Amino acid sequence: MKLMSDTQFIRKVELKRELIPSFEAFPFHLPVMRNFEELSLHPNVTYIIGENGMGKSTLLEGVAIALGFNPEGGTLNFNFSNYDSHSPLDQYLRIIKGFDRPSDHFFFRAETYYNLATNIEELDRELSTAPKIIDSFGGKSLHEQSHGEAFFAAFMNRFTGHGLYILDEPEAALSPLRQMSMLARINELVHLGSQFIISTHSPIIMAYPEAKMMQLSEEGMEQVNLEETSHYSMMKQFFENKDRLLHHLFK
Numbered sequence: 001m002k003l004m005s006d007t008q009f010i011r012k013v014e015l016k017r018e019l020i021p022s023f024e025a026f027p028f029h030l031p032v033m034r035n036f037e038e039l040s041l042h043p044n045v046t047y048i049i050g051e052n053g054m055g056k057s058t059l060l061e062g063v064a065i066a067l068g069f070n071p072e073g074g075t076l077n078f079n080f081s082n083y084d085s086h087s088p089l090d091q092y093l094r095i096i097k098g099f100d101r102p103s104d105h106f107f108f109r110a111e112t113y114y115n116l117a118t119n120i121e122e123l124d125r126e127l128s129t130a131p132k133i134i135d136s137f138g139g140k141s142l143h144e145q146s147h148g149e150a151f152f153a154a155f156m157n158r159f160t161g162h163g164l165y166i167l168d169e170p171e172a173a174l175s176p177l178r179q180m181s182m183l184a185r186i187n188e189l190v191h192l193g194s195q196f197i198i199s200t201h202s203p204i205i206m207a208y209p210e211a212k213m214m215q216l217s218e219e220g221m222e223q224v225n226l227e228e229t230s231h232y233s234m235m236k237q238f239f240e241n242k243d244r245l246l247h248h249l250f251k
Contacts, residue, residue: 008043009164012096027087030055035220042212048199050216056199062089069107104163110172117142147173161192171202179204
């Protein structure tokens with residue numbers, strides 16, 4: 001696969017450790033922050049993975065806000081808030097950019113996508129001569145679709161290529177078949193010069209070839225391959241010896 005290194009939009013994320021007042025307070029007490037100094041990103045796809053509570057979403061959120069995205073997701077043009085719960089991490093991150101600039105951008109957050117859909121409908125009700133925002137998502141109200149259909153509408157219609165796409169748990173409402181379709185869509189967009197940063201629990205979503213995979217644990221952050229992840233080994237054990245695993249679980 002040809003790497004799009006000449007169109008890498010973000011090269012590195014650095015933590016301004018010297019400015020952090022205390023590593024005992026949120027979010028700096030999280031495992032990901034203890035030994036974190038910098039994260040070099042893959043020009044195509046970088047995965048941030050790990051168990052709940054390790055700081056995956058907090059890290060992605062901080063990067064997105066530092067780049068100018070709305071904490072609840074959307075493009076750089078969205079400016080709405082239903083609940084200000086984001087951490088101040090963005091103030092302590094340094095984003096090292098590449099020479100090229102993306103012509104498309106999107107921060108996808110599964111947990112706040114409903115809020116984004118509501119904001120789109122509110123904006124489209126305002127009188128304007130500009131095209132409706134929902135047209136760029138396929139033209140059908142996101143609230144009138146299932147969660148999976150609404151998620152996929154963004155991936156298929158709103159993402160146009162030569163873009164920077166930050167995705168937080170995009171598999172949340174997607175069936176295994178849709179997750180595989182999403183892999184195909186990621187591949188299309190990569191070949192259109194796009195860069196992805198993805199937080200996920202799904203071994204299917206993690207399977208993009210030659211991607212960089214950073215696993216967060218109590219020890220910090222380390223680069224792994226798919227077969228070394230707990231997500232992959234757990235699913236492999238389950239399907240290869242389901243009865244034995246269930247026996248131990250139910251004891």
